[in-house]
Amino acid sequence: MARILAIDYGTKRTGVAVTDELQLIASGLTTVDTHKLMPFLKEYISNESVETVVIGEPTQKDGSASDVEGNIQNFIKGFEVIFPKIPLKRVNERYTSKMAFQTMIDSGLTKKQRKNKALVDEISATIILQEYLYNK
Structure with a gap:
């Protein structure tokens, strides 16, 4: 099986996570400066088999699109041109940053x-990525 890659797209930095080849375990891969994201993906996908890419869909509390959604749509258009055979899926990413921060606290990381x-x-x-795997 091929891996599933997830992207938490941001205007400055983008978090990237990936599954194992059996698509059972989601693990953080890296964080990339967003302007270097496409070259990073080109290199990663040339070395690893990727079946699907999951991109977070940020929304406001009222359900409307977040300010960064326009940037994400531009990224998606470019991705579909470069990787036309890799399907893109969207997952609601509301509160993931808060959940990530809580995970860091629960893991015992220091304030620094x-x-x-x-x-x-x-x-x-x-x-x-875990959310996608859970609802897949």
């Missing part, structure tokens, strides 16, 4: 470690 926003993004991508 919890200020690492890149780690929050990576954990958020992992939560998005």
Whole structure:
């Protein structure tokens, strides 16, 4: 089987998570500067078999699209041109950053470690991927 990759897209940084080859376990992979995301994906996908890419869908409390959604749509258009055979799925990512931060607290990370926003993004991508796997 191929892996499933998840993206927590942000305007500055993007968290990336991936499954094992059996698609059972979601693990944080890395955080990438968003302007380097497409080159990172090109390299990763050329070395690993990726079946599906899951992208978080941020929404406001009232259910409307978040401000970053326009950027995500532009990314999706570019992704579909470069990787036309890899399906994209969207998963609601509301509250994933708060859940990621709570995960960091529960894991016993220090205050200094919890200020690492890149780690929050990576954990958020992992939560998005877990949600996808759970509802798949």
